[in-house]
Amino acid sequence: MRVLTQGTGLGIDVEGLTHTYGSGPDALVVLDHLDVSIAPGEYVAVTGRSGAGKSTFLAILGGLERQQSGRVVVGDVDLGALDGDALASYRRDRVGFVFQHYGLLGSMTAAENVELAMTFAGVSRARRRARASELLDAVGVGARAGHRPSELSGGESQRVAMARALANEPRLVLADEPTGNLDDDSTVLVLDLLERLPSEHGCTLVVVTHNHLVAEHADRRLVLAGGRLVTPRGT
Amino acid sequence: MRGRALIPTLALLTATVVLLGACTAGKPRTLPRARNGPAFTYVAIGGADTLADGTDDPLRQAWPQVLFRTALPRNATLVNLASSPASVQDVLDRQVPQALTLHPTLVTVLITDDAFRGTPTATFETRLRDALVQLRQGGRARVLVANIPPLDARPGYLACLPGAAAASDCTLDRPVPDVATLDARVDALDAAVARAAAATGANVVDLHAAVLAERAAGRETAEYDPGAISPNAQGQRVIATAFADAYRRSNA
Amino acid sequence: MSWRDACGVAARSIGRRLGRAVLTVLAVMLAAALLSALLIVAGAARTRVLSQLSKGGPLAGIQVAAAAPDPGQLDTDNPRPGPARDLDDDALHMIRNLPGVRSVIPLISTPVRVIVPDPPVTGHGTTTASAPEPFTETMTGFDMRHSGQLPITVLSGRLPAPGSLVEVAVTEQYLQRIHAQKTDAKRVVGTELELGAPRVFPNDDTVRGRWTRALIVGVVAQGNAAGDVIAPIEQVQAAQRWSASGVGLDDLPTSKYSGLFVVANGLDQVGPVRNAITQRAGYSTSAPENLIATVQRYLRVVEIVLSGIGLIALVIAALGITNALLAAVRERRREIGVLKAIGARDRDVRRIFLIEASLLGLAGGALGTLAGFLVSQLMAAIVNQYLTEQGLSAVHVGLPVLVFVVGVVGSALLALVAGTVPAQRAARLPARQAMGDL
Numbered sequence: 001m002r003v004l005t006q007g008t009g010l011g012i013d014v015e016g017l018t019h020t021y022g023s024g025p026d027a028l029v030v031l032d033h034l035d036v037s038i039a040p041g042e043y044v045a046v047t048g049r050s051g052a053g054k055s056t057f058l059a060i061l062g063g064l065e066r067q068q069s070g071r072v073v074v075g076d077v078d079l080g081a082l083d084g085d086a087l088a089s090y091r092r093d094r095v096g097f098v099f100q101h102y103g104l105l106g107s108m109t110a111a112e113n114v115e116l117a118m119t120f121a122g123v124s125r126a127r128r129r130a131r132a133s134e135l136l137d138a139v140g141v142g143a144r145a146g147h148r149p150s151e152l153s154g155g156e157s158q159r160v161a162m163a164r165a166l167a168n169e170p171r172l173v174l175a176d177e178p179t180g181n182l183d184d185d186s187t188v189l190v191l192d193l194l195e196r197l198p199s200e201h202g203c204t205l206v207v208v209t210h211n212h213l214v215a216e217h218a219d220r221r222l223v224l225a226g227g228r229l230v231t232p233r234g235t
Numbered sequence: 236m237r238g239r240a241l242i243p244t245l246a247l248l249t250a251t252v253v254l255l256g257a258c259t260a261g262k263p264r265t266l267p268r269a270r271n272g273p274a275f276t277y278v279a280i281g282g283a284d285t286l287a288d289g290t291d292d293p294l295r296q297a298w299p300q301v302l303f304r305t306a307l308p309r310n311a312t313l314v315n316l317a318s319s320p321a322s323v324q325d326v327l328d329r330q331v332p333q334a335l336t337l338h339p340t341l342v343t344v345l346i347t348d349d350a351f352r353g354t355p356t357a358t359f360e361t362r363l364r365d366a367l368v369q370l371r372q373g374g375r376a377r378v379l380v381a382n383i384p385p386l387d388a389r390p391g392y393l394a395c396l397p398g399a400a401a402a403s404d405c406t407l408d409r410p411v412p413d414v415a416t417l418d419a420r421v422d423a424l425d426a427a428v429a430r431a432a433a434a435t436g437a438n439v440v441d442l443h444a445a446v447l448a449e450r451a452a453g454r455e456t457a458e459y460d461p462g463a464i465s466p467n468a469q470g471q472r473v474i475a476t477a478f479a480d481a482y483r484r485s486n487a
Numbered sequence: 488m489s490w491r492d493a494c495g496v497a498a499r500s501i502g503r504r505l506g507r508a509v510l511t512v513l514a515v516m517l518a519a520a521l522l523s524a525l526l527i528v529a530g531a532a533r534t535r536v537l538s539q540l541s542k543g544g545p546l547a548g549i550q551v552a553a554a555a556p557d558p559g560q561l562d563t564d565n566p567r568p569g570p571a572r573d574l575d576d577d578a579l580h581m582i583r584n585l586p587g588v589r590s591v592i593p594l595i596s597t598p599v600r601v602i603v604p605d606p607p608v609t610g611h612g613t614t615t616a617s618a619p620e621p622f623t624e625t626m627t628g629f630d631m632r633h634s635g636q637l638p639i640t641v642l643s644g645r646l647p648a649p650g651s652l653v654e655v656a657v658t659e660q661y662l663q664r665i666h667a668q669k670t671d672a673k674r675v676v677g678t679e680l681e682l683g684a685p686r687v688f689p690n691d692d693t694v695r696g697r698w699t700r701a702l703i704v705g706v707v708a709q710g711n712a713a714g715d716v717i718a719p720i721e722q723v724q725a726a727q728r729w730s731a732s733g734v735g736l737d738d739l740p741t742s743k744y745s746g747l748f749v750v751a752n753g754l755d756q757v758g759p760v761r762n763a764i765t766q767r768a769g770y771s772t773s774a775p776e777n778l779i780a781t782v783q784r785y786l787r788v789v790e791i792v793l794s795g796i797g798l799i800a801l802v803i804a805a806l807g808i809t810n811a812l813l814a815a816v817r818e819r820r821r822e823i824g825v826l827k828a829i830g831a832r833d834r835d836v837r838r839i840f841l842i843e844a845s846l847l848g849l850a851g852g853a854l855g856t857l858a859g860f861l862v863s864q865l866m867a868a869i870v871n872q873y874l875t876e877q878g879l880s881a882v883h884v885g886l887p888v889l890v891f892v893v894g895v896v897g898s899a900l901l902a903l904v905a906g907t908v909p910a911q912r913a914a915r916l917p918a919r920q921a922m923g924d925l
Binding site: 271295310311313333 | 602645648681688698699
Binding site for chain 1: 489
């Protein structure tokens with residue numbers, strides 16, 4: 001994938017992050033005073049068993065979930081100080097998401113899915129079309145731009161999702177089990193694209209995964225268990 | 236339907252609704268407008284024949300009414316000034332002055348009574364000429380003057396002849412001339428009509444020839460009801476046809 | 488997110504779940520069709536009933552007779568007139584200047600001898616019509632340019648052209664006279680009458696007719712005056728002048744005008760104008776004001792009830808929209824989460840769902856209004872077939888602008904309201920729904 005933009009990723013500082021679902025005696029603590037730092041442009045894999053809090057951690061980093069306590073600073077933005085539209089702007093301008101289920105809208109073509117992200121950013125129609133075409137070519141599915149998700153393979157769908165994630169030039173890309181639904185060949189393709197994001201796109205990449213192959217290619221591996229980090233803190 | 240096509244389709248449907256709304260059911264077929272045309276006044280002058288005394292429905296069946304209905308433009312108006320009886324003197328005294336107040340476009344003249352009365356030919360011709368000159372209004376009006384048809388077969392005349400079987404049907408002043416005398420008078424008066432018409436620019440309607448043709452075809456008897464001095468509806472149509480033909484020829 | 492882009496997303500979402508959308512639109516369509524059909528039919532019925540009461544003329548019309556008022560019948564709609572009183576130009580001018588009067592149309596009548604053509608109808612086919620002996624009847628004339636303001640209903644053909652000297656219309660009375668059925672009305676059109684105005688010259692004891700020929704161009708029902716023949720005022724004036732210039736005819740009317748038709752500025756002015764004509768001008772008047780007011784009240788109730796029925800149907804359909812969209816919100820939780828994940832604000836999500844609701848309502852409203860209009864046309868065709876068989880004039884059914892607006896725009900607005908709760912629920916969904924259940 002050729003370089004689309006130049007820049008650096010966002011650094012992440014997490015201090016005392018705690019998150020609980022439910023209340024009372026049935027409350028479930030999924031994150032327990034989590035402290036972690038991620039350097040700008042770093043490729044970090046987050047692993048652990050199911051229920052370890054990995055996806056919740058990702059959701060908080062991406063502004064999908066409001067933090068309950070602790071401090072999370074992404075770049076120069078304290079997420080705890082954001083709400084409503086501010087969080088939506090943070091997600092739109094700074095973060096790109098890649099989901100296990102791809103997250104594409106079935107009523108739109110591949111190109112329209114990529115353009116949708118730029119629609120919320122107020123980009124003009126002409127510019128949206130041009131950039132969507134560029135991104136889809138860059139991820140190798142340019143020829144499938146006019147097809148709907150139901151007509152794409154898993155690997156193609158995930159690559160379209162990656163193109164969408166990059167549409168607004170994010171400085172932080174969060175991927176939740178990006179290869180969870182893919183076969184081996186598609187996994188390799190997607191993994192290759194993911195790996196090149198920090199260097200070629202200038203962003204910080206955090207990937208939640210069960211896949212050892214994915215974790216091995218990361219700069220650093222964080223292991224969560226019981227809501228706590230069981231690997232040493234980063235710099 | 237693709238989402239992209241939904242909005243244009245909705246717009247088309249809405250436009251269809253609006254256009255159909257402009258339509259309403261049941262506009263009936265109507266006649267085109269009938270034109271008024273230039274003013275046309277037709278005055279009929281004459282005697283009993285023109286009043287259609289011999290018909291059941293004089294208003295509908297009188298020959299001037301038939302002529303008016305069948306040969307003249309729709310915007311024509313008709314005034315029938317005929318009276319019964321009416322000699323040429325009666326016509327000159329009353330009918331002509333009345334006609335002139337109406338400024339007619341067309342005048343028809345049919346006077347038969349003088350043949351029964353024995354008006355001298357010269358007197359008839361002078362008075363007729365006087366009437367025609369006035370009616371012509373210096374050429375502004377067209378005048379159709381009929382010569383006198385044969386009168387010798389009319390039941391009302393025959394009833395007045397001595398020894399007639401239906402003498403009670405006689406309405407003429409007795410004594411009436413015999414057939415030969417009557418025929419001779421008719422011929423002389425017809426010649427007078429022709430001279431008067433020629434002198435005044437009026438058109439002659441050869442009613443005499445028309446009735447002779449009916450006689451030759453064997454239809455004349457049916458054109459009079461028993462005891463009548465004037466023709467019935469069928470006979471009125473013969474007169475109307477003769478005048479209509481003359482009118483059309485004068486138009487040509 | 489712009490409105491255009493939001494419309495695009497909403498339209499695509501609808502297209503993606505077309506079956507459910509079609510069912511929802513169908514529900515709205517049926518309700519809108521019911522509402523529009525009821526309103527259209529109610530409006531047409533109202534127009535027809537009131538037109539029948541006013542005999543085809545304006546509702547605020549008043550007939551003024553060439554007669555003094557009967558003191559014992561001043562407050563009734565249709566009083567018996569008192570003794571004859573001439574209506575002349577002074578009276579016309581005075582009435583025209585009364586407050587509350589919009590227009591005054593003079594009527595002129597004259598007796599004429601009528602020769603009916605034999606046969607009295609055109610075309611082939613059996614008929615009971617026959618030509619009677621020539622008869623005397625009244626010919627009534629008015630300025631045909633104002634025919635729209637008179638209580639005249641054209642049953643077949645049309646009215647004579649203004650200023651025509653060769654066209655007339657005949658009334659139902661003429662049909663009765665020639666023993667024709669009402670269904671023969673159209674066969675009378677195209678035949679020709681001969682009309683003779685009477686006159687007696689001085690020194691002549693014979694009544695002389697001024698005969699004219701006139702093409703029957705229409706058959707009408709009219710409540711102006713008695714008589715078989717309706718003609719442009721120019722024809723009647725010519726006949727009247729002919730008759731008046733003679734001597735010795737006793738049955739000629741002496742009044743210049745046989746009547747006036749006055750149109751008041753509104754239904755509320757009819758009473759005061761009638762009072763003024765009766766008391767100040769001194770002429771007898773008639774107008775169906777009380778009857779019209781009563782009937783209008785009842786018609787209003789009927790319209791309210793019918794509108795209520797239609798609106799209830801529409802509300803039920805709107806609840807269907809709410810239900811369908813709530814189900815959609817539940818099913819599309821992850822999709823909504825993804826939208827938020829890629830930058831949609833709460834209000835963007837709300838906008839998309841409101842537009843979806845509005846589009847469903849708009850489609851249903853447009854299709855339903857069209858269907859309702861077509862249903863009303865079908866009903867009109869069936870009714871008109873019956874009316875024509877009875878020799879009555881047809882009902883005309885159009886699509887009033889108000890019904891169109893209520894049907895289409897109203898449906899869209901109601902759907903918008905119905906979509907409020909689902910849209911709000913979708914807007915409040917947390918963005919983390921994008922990741923599924925955590």
